[in-house]
Amino acid sequence: MIRHRPSFKVTALIGIVLGAVLALRPRPSAAYAYCGAHDGRHEMRAYYLNSDFWVGLLEKEAAKWNAVHSVLNINAEKTSSFPASPTDGQNVISWVSDAELQRLYNRPWGVALGITFTRIQNNCGTILETDLLFNPGAALSFTRQIETPYQQNFQLTALHELGHVLGLKHETRSLSLMATAADVNDVLYHNEKVGWVRAAAQLANPQPTRREDMGVFPLRYGEGSSVYASLSPRSVPRGSSVTINDFTVQNLSSVFQYDKPRFRVVLTRALSPSVDIGSFSWDSFPFFAGWSGSLSYTIPAGTKPGAHHVVIIFDGQDSDSSNDRADFGVIEVL
Numbered sequence: 001m002i003r004h005r006p007s008f009k010v011t012a013l014i015g016i017v018l019g020a021v022l023a024l025r026p027r028p029s030a031a032y033a034y035c036g037a038h039d040g041r042h043e044m045r046a047y048y049l050n051s052d053f054w055v056g057l058l059e060k061e062a063a064k065w066n067a068v069h070s071v072l073n074i075n076a077e078k079t080s081s082f083p084a085s086p087t088d089g090q091n092v093i094s095w096v097s098d099a100e101l102q103r104l105y106n107r108p109w110g111v112a113l114g115i116t117f118t119r120i121q122n123n124c125g126t127i128l129e130t131d132l133l134f135n136p137g138a139a140l141s142f143t144r145q146i147e148t149p150y151q152q153n154f155q156l157t158a159l160h161e162l163g164h165v166l167g168l169k170h171e172t173r174s175l176s177l178m179a180t181a182a183d184v185n186d187v188l189y190h191n192e193k194v195g196w197v198r199a200a201a202q203l204a205n206p207q208p209t210r211r212e213d214m215g216v217f218p219l220r221y222g223e224g225s226s227v228y229a230s231l232s233p234r235s236v237p238r239g240s241s242v243t244i245n246d247f248t249v250q251n252l253s254s255v256f257q258y259d260k261p262r263f264r265v266v267l268t269r270a271l272s273p274s275v276d277i278g279s280f281s282w283d284s285f286p287f288f289a290g291w292s293g294s295l296s297y298t299i300p301a302g303t304k305p306g307a308h309h310v311v312i313i314f315d316g317q318d319s320d321s322s323n324d325r326a327d328f329g330v331i332e333v334l
Contacts, residue, residue, distance in 0.1 A: 116164035215323030220246035
């Protein structure tokens with residue numbers, strides 16, 4: 001098994017690494033904040049017509065934001081029609097037709113799956129009202145995100161639109177859920193978490209509750225670019241190496257470093273136990289920092305031939321399990 005121990009200084013890697021020796025160094029994230037902030041609990045009512053399945057998914061996405069700062073509260077109510085309007089003071093969530101969206105909000109759906117309308121006091125103050133609306137066509141986009149490039153789905157749309165509910169605007173940097181591009185996963189990167197803490201959570205909680213949150217993502221961190229992780233080669237003889245290219249590790253804790261984070265690299269396949277092929281770790285990892293790069297691991301000689309998923313798993317306990325695991329795709333073990 002290959003073990004890598006990155007550090008802040010250039011170090012040799014223990015084990016086999018294809019190519020030059022890498023300097024694995026966590027990189028701090030730039031912080032940003034926006035006008036519009038919640039100064040208390042934000043209650044929303046989700047009106048649904050049929051099944052509450054989608055409300056349940058929405059609540060799971062809201063929980064990811066609430067893990068950073070607990071503000072959102074969503075109540076559900078079954079109804080035969082949408083009982084709200086843009087300026088009635090209600091904070092609502094619903095699924096509305098194109099005709100209804102045009103009648104009430106004077107805009108068509110087009111290709112959008114979700115949209116958030118927000119009224120803010122004096123254009124840059126407390127959020128007075130938010131209406132989060134989904135295109136009923138979003139119900140056709142419930143997909144598992146297990147291979148890159150990711151595709152836009154309901155979970156991603158909901159998490160993105162809830163970011164607008166919380167006061168975040170669009171962000172053009174890479175690894176950003178709030179980017180307008182529909183090609184990132186339904187998890188929070190530290191770009192979002194630092195934006196939310198600075199823009200809203202700090203108002204009510206200047207010293208955020210301690211959160212320990214290490215995440216792994218199948219994208220390379222780079223300003224203004226998104227490079228998806230890849231595997232090479234895709235067909236690997238036992239005893240040879242596979243390289244995971246362009247993945248990112250981040251510490252998403254607001255103000256606390258994480259000591260001794262460790263990640264396992266495993267092969268998984270249906271109805272079979274996972275096979276550990278290596279690991280990587282740091283002695284410590286600063287808050288809101290990230291590392292990106294490529295690492296290589298040898299496929300054990302005893303691995304069963306056939307298709308295997310290559311997965312990286314955080315080997316520890318933290319406050320948000322939604323980003324503790326990333327699936328980088330399938331290799332064929334020969």
